[in-house]
Amino acid sequence: MPATAPTTTRDALLHAAFAEFFRHGFQAGSLSAVVGAAGATKGALFHHFAGKQALGHAVVDEVVAPLLATRWLDPIADTDDPVPALQASFRRWIAEDAGSGHWVHGCPMNNLAQEMSPLDEGFRTRLDALYARWRAAVADALARGQRAGSVRADADVRAAATLVVLAQQGIWGTGKYSQDPTLMSQAGEALCAYLDALRPTTAR
Amino acid sequence: MPATAPTTTRDALLHAAFAEFFRHGFQAGSLSAVVGAAGATKGALFHHFAGKQALGHAVVDEVVAPLLATRWLDPIADTDDPVPALQASFRRWIAEDAGSGHWVHGCPMNNLAQEMSPLDEGFRTRLDALYARWRAAVADALARGQRAGSVRADADVRAAATLVVLAQQGIWGTGKYSQDPTLMSQAGEALCAYLDALRPTTAR
DNA sequence: CCGCGAACATACCGACCGGTCGGTATGTCG
DNA sequence: CGACATACCGACCGGTCGGTATGTTCGCGG
Missing domain, CATH: 1.10.10 (Arc Repressor Mutant, subunit A)
Known part of the structure; x- marks a missing residue:
């Protein structure tokens, strides 16, 4: 050795x-x-x-993917009440990135996806798969919530999951160009309000 | 000459x-x-x-800004019924970009904002101002809708405007990495559903 | 008709980039 | 102990980049 x-x-x-x-x-x-x-x-x-490209792919596989799992997938993996779980995740990570200063650089995963998807198919397929997994995790959690009665039965969980993930991209992107943590958390609260509307009217 | x-x-x-x-x-x-x-x-x-930087700034001022105005600001500048106007804009531009193939490169304004904001203050201030103007235009339109009765009086127009603009970033970003026009229009429909919820219950 | 400056064109520079390559130190193995 | 493999070093390469210095063209006031 x-x-x-x-x-x-x-x-x-x-x-x-x-x-x-x-x-x-x-x-x-x-x-x-x-x-x-x-x-x-x-x-x-x-x-x-093998080269810069292979290094980049390895970064996605071995750094970005685990980060996605711990930040966004694991917290909603088993919950039957996904709305507060999602809201807590957003509020927590917005506050954490605002505190660490990392937020001025946006979301690492979204950055790579936006920059490299049109240029490199290896990046694109990897990041597309990660985002698909993310949407599926949110949709699954919402579906469990429907079964448990914590999410409205008439909600379109696939569309809602798409909007949630897309909003994460938008929120971190907003923080990046505005460099205004107030605006970033305001954006987060707008999403949280949307999520509240997914709960049954009786629970509100 | x-x-x-x-x-x-x-x-x-x-x-x-x-x-x-x-x-x-x-x-x-x-x-x-x-x-x-x-x-x-x-x-x-x-x-x-004067150089590459000045050229980039000029592109933002003289190409991107007018594009924003014609695409997103003018169509809602005078309307008293902003919800269908916004929905029509999203559906129209999603369809157009899907047809032209431009969508694989995302949104020009968002691309520049994401890439250059942390690196160049000249880019950042310009793009931040454009996004602020965009949010203001949406919020104004929604407020006019409230006065005209086409938007719920209890809606938070500032938060809604933030979410709409942020969703545009997310939708075009989603199209870019997924290269899937179906997913992109699904994301657009998710936003349109959110917009529908802003209308008064009587109008639905 | 002349000069003069704006509007270009051409040739070229140094810096830096990703990537290569010969070499070395430190193992392992029969 | 000889043969070989892995891990690593750092000088160096071709190429491209943004930027510059200098030359040329041409409308136009005098």
Whole structure:
């Protein structure tokens, strides 16, 4: 076994690449900056990844996808009352990103999807699949809510799930260009109001 | 006099730059490609614009802003019944972009806002102002609807306007990564359903 | 008819990019 | 201990980028 575990250098590169692409975009992101931030060298990077494109794909698979799961999928995976769960997620992550300052760079997943989808089919299929999984998770949670009586029976769960995910893109995008956390949370509250309308009238 | 009038060269450069930045983004967009598409030269470009940044700002001021006005602002400028007007706009532009194929590149204004806002304050302030004007136009239209009785009096027009504009970003973003016009129009219909809920219950 | 500046064109520059390649250090294995 | 593999290093390459310096054309006031 080598002195340093092989996964450590690779992971350092992967996370440095995620940060670099998050801040500057994929195309404008510099591999020299990535290896610098990771404390590695070009040789190490090209040893572990076939090229910039492969590095980007690995970032989606191994960094972005788990982030999506912990942030948005897991919190609604088992709930029978999805409306407050979704509202809590939105309020929590809006507040957290506003506090950390990460919000000025938008949503990493949406950034990559918007920049790379028309240019690289590998990026597009990966990110399209992630967004489809996201919509399905929201739709499933809403359907469970319908069965449990916490969501109106006449609600179109597929359309609602599409709107929720699409609104997440819009909210983080709004924060990015406005650099105004007030506007961002106002946008979040507008979505929360929409979600409230999905509850049965008796529960309101 | 040159073979082409001076304003024509400048306009050709401007529109070629708009197309180039729309397809490849601002940073990845090439000035050589711009001058090639415009049938001009580097000398002409740097004669009319101080640099790539100034060219980009001019594209926002002189191409994107008028496009926003004709597409989204003018159609709701005077209406007292904003809900069907907004729905018609969304359905029309979704259908048009799906037909032209432009939709795979998303929304030009949102593309620039997402890419350049964290990097260039000149872009950010311009695009932030355009989005603010957009939100104001929607909110004004909804307020007129309230006065005319075509919009529920208890609706929060500011929050609704924020959601409508944010949803536009999300819908075009969804079309871009999914490359699925069906999903895009489904997203549009989800928003139209939300808009329907803004009408008075008696009108439904 | 002349000069003069605006409107271009052409040739070129340095910087930086992703990617390559010869080499090395540190193992493992028979 | 020799043969080989993995992990990593860093100088270097071709190419493209935004930008510039200089030359040329041409309408137009005098």
